[in-house]
Amino acid sequence: MAITTMLRNIKDTGSPLRVQIWTLFTINLWHLAVADFMMVASSAVALPMHRLFRAAPAGGVLTWAKGGMAIMSVYQVVWLAYWIAVPFLLEWTWTAQVFFLLHTMVVLMKMHSYTSYNGHLSETEKRLRDLDNPSTASRAPAYLYPTPENPMGAIASPKRAEARGKGENEGDDGLDDEVADEVAQLREDLARELTSPIGNVTYPANLTWGNFLDYLCCPTLCYEIEYPRNERIDWQNLISKIAAIFGCIFLLTIISEEFILPALVDASTRLDPSVHTIDSPLTALEALLVIAETISWLLFPFMLTFLLVFLVVFEYVLGAAAEVTHFADRHFYSDWWNSTDWMEFSREWNIPVYSFLRRHVYSTSRPHIGKANATVITFLISAVGHEIVMGCITKKLRGYGFICQMLQLPIVMLQRTKWVRGRKTLNNVCFWCSMIMGLSLVCPVSLPPRDKKAVLTSVLQICSLYVLV
Template identity: 45%
Template sequence: GRATPVPPDAPPSAHSISSARRQARAKAKHRLFHSINYTPRVSHFDPASEYSDFRGFFVLFWIGLSIMVVTTALRNIKETGYPLRVEVYRILSRNVVSLALSDVAMVTSTAVALPLQRHFRRSTGLLQWRRGGVWIQSLYQIAWLVLWVEWPFLLDWTWTAQVFFELHTLTFLMKMHSYAFYNGHLSETERRLSDLDHPAAAKVSSLERAVKYPSSPSREHSPQPSRGSDLATLRQDLATELTSPLGAVTFPQNLTLYNYIDYALCPTLCYELEYPRTPRIRWLEVFYKTLAVFGCIFLMITVSSEFITPVLADSALRLRNAAPRLSDWLEFSREWNIPVYHFLRRHVYFSSKTYFSNPIAMAITFLVSSLGHELIMGCITKKLRGYGFVAMMLQLPIVAVQRSNLIRRRWVFNNAAFWFSMILGLSMMCSLYVLV
């Protein structure tokens, strides 16, 4: 249990882990591996928020949407005899059974990482994580990605089913990668800690000072005292790394099927030993969130079928000879897609900085992101043109220009360029894939 005392004759590593769990529960500390601090974020529109200035606009917004839905339904009944246009719903309802079965198979196949991690942890030869384990996991991820990317094309699904499946595939690729590489890191950390129980026979690599990974910006930054390279300090650092930030779980207690299923259901792309929990399940909150999800899906389908699809049907000639406009995507993506940003920062950017310089690590991060976006556009349009890939890679020189002394302080110009890119750039990019 959480308060079970450690026997006096236990090895030093056990005492270090017990001490680390107590310290982690008392206060969150900087981790050796970049960790995410999950804290509740209450929206200004949430009833639990202390801010009430915008609640009136929030209510007005939903009243306006309700009026729009009602008037749209009445107009459709008058014109077609049905309250909703069924074209979009027919597209979405195709391939539902095969999509569901394939999605379950895809998600289930990611659980192979669990027995692999158990085997890598027990191995003492070439199958240790830092030797052959990382390569076995990487080869499996490559083969896994190729299979599930090709799967929708082999079954000739509609583009809506393809895009959903490919996005879900990329999501679980990132989740599987985070799970495998973080647990692989922990297995090597545990191995080093166990070697320190017998310092005389420990390998030189086990006695090396623990390399500190950059901490999350969401964590409190408190000044840390300078640490020596003595054995006790190293043992404590390694034990802290094996303990969850909340102090209730220690590696390898997390290598269970229940833990992996729990992680697969968590809305995050970065694996942690433990996630914050509420004292109980708030069923009313579950009902509201479920209603909001399906309500928003219904509204998006209604808006697209009523106001977007009819316009796109007649817009091919008008969109020709238009050029996309680009601006800095970096700051927007940090706020717009925080889970993907955290994954790229933790598993691509900081991992690359271990071997390369900062500019090269940033270029690798943009390269991975660009390839993912190009893959999605290829699934939608059945074309590999590279427009999105080139546009995203151009962000690197654009960022450099916008951070120059000549442009940096012209915030009105930068903000206007950003909004022009959002209004024109994305739509023009999609038009290039469709028309060229």
């Protein structure tokens, strides 16, 4: 197939490869580099702001619990809106805009995780200081922030209240002993929370520019005081991953040039009403056949594109970043190809984002609104993020991606009923059919309806919603 394509290109253009898409990578390159640097640099506001929140007196307006959380939330919303608008104002190409937008979303999640976790640690430190005067300090159990080992978070030593109740029944001496033991245990819990699991760094020793820059470079979205590290760089592995990145990008470009772009251009031309005369107008049946043919042509090119993008991001880019930073945790994905429902797929195909949502959305909201509502909120935020990305790429906010992702919840409920749950092979086949067909239907969904094809396009959009979820 590759040889045939190269021979056809030589016959048509005199060159074995088409270069229409290649030129897009060099347009606005300096604008992209400068804007990306400024975007990342503006996220560093989190460090001096957190130092300010930490220095605020306990109970003050500028502590994390009182006003710091609100200040950083507003800043992150304004920050995201501004950097999303920049590519539109500068009229970048879609290649530059996609890279910049995805990097912006990554930095946003990193900044949120950094401020949230350090905000929790600053409040923990204030509680530890308050225990110097046990008579006025709160003796509520310490809250343990979600970690990879404790993904849901927990309340440390929840049985101390029971012990205190027993002490009250034993008299004043027993009460004093129980209070002393309770304060000592609470002090230990709070001090342990301020120390990394590895034990080499204790808050606030992590509040340095070096630590912040290292976190920005590490292939993770969840901030920790300290990460497990490898002793040395495997240069052979690093070089092979860098070579694989460029190789996959080359294949992606070839697939787009040779198989995706020609099919879309041909379909757009054949569906254009201006090329049809009054005597031979484009009928709904002809339009349906053209779109069906285009979708069939795009099935496997889009699937190959998805798999190559997955390899580039999760295997090679993140792997190379982990190698450079000595990052020891290389678990960026699991065997998502064996998924039997969309909930399982969402957990396994993008573990960094899943870990972020579980830690900073699901785990923090579940104690207040319950498991079911926390799941809905998590999917809602994820769907909004996906819709923002699709809206910036297509320059249309139609809500298809949002609706498709939210419809995953009732579909998962159906897949987990007793009639469907045990049929793993069938569910996996349905999952792959949906993946293969859904990707090729993205373009028809994104195209605006035209004239006589409005009804037909609406039908296709409804069908696409069903398949895409």
